[in-house]
Amino acid sequence: MTHQTDSVDPLRLAFVCVENAGRSQIATAVAETQLRIQDRTDVEIRSGGTDPAGEIYPTVVDVMREKGYDLSTRTPTRISRETLGECDVVALMGCSLLVDDLPAGVVVRDWGFIDPADADVESVWAISTEIEQRVIELLADLPTEAERRTNTHQLQ
Structure with a gap:
């Protein structure tokens, strides 16, 4: 009797914007927190911008702190086409990023x-x-490691 214990590569998920100073940082913090809560170690998160800012927008840091996320030690980073x-x-x-040259099979959500x-606190709260x-919703749609191992769920 054989047991299926073959591991599969982790799913790689990227959150991308131009400056990596607001929206993609919010998404990354939420995803990392949700993955910890769900005890999912089969998903890797990438976050970056095509033209990173010098720092995360202060209002974003403040609003996310109120929501229980600490972005104070994060810094915007560049993400390459290779990484994507x-x-x-x-x-x-x-953002108006061109992703037409990504390999077939990369699922893009715009x-x-x-x-x-330049948004005020109330607007940043709503955006976040x-x-x-x-x-x-995206994380709920991702196949589990077991589903990927048996090919019972496809990314869309």
């Missing part, structure tokens, strides 16, 4: 969120709440 090409799912946060760069909901 290695991902299974790329979630665009509302969410179109409003940029919180919408991002939280979308990230939770």
Whole structure:
């Protein structure tokens, strides 16, 4: 009798915007928290921007702290096309990024969120709440490691 214990590569999920200073940082924090809550170690999160800012928008840091997420030690980073090409799912946060040259099989979600760069606290709260909901829905749609091992669920 053989047991199916073959592990599969982790799913790679990227949250991308231009500056990596607001929307993609919010999405990353939510995803990391949800994955910890769900005890999912089979998903890797990437976050970055095509033209990173010098720091995360202060209003975003403040609002997310109120919601229980600590973004105070995070910094915007650049994400490469190569990194995006290695991902299974790329979630665009509302930026006009060209992803046509990504390899076949990379699932792209274009969410179109409003940029919180110059938004007031109330607006950032609303934007972050919408991002939280979308990230939770996306994670619920991701196949588990067992489903991927048996090919019973496909990414869409």
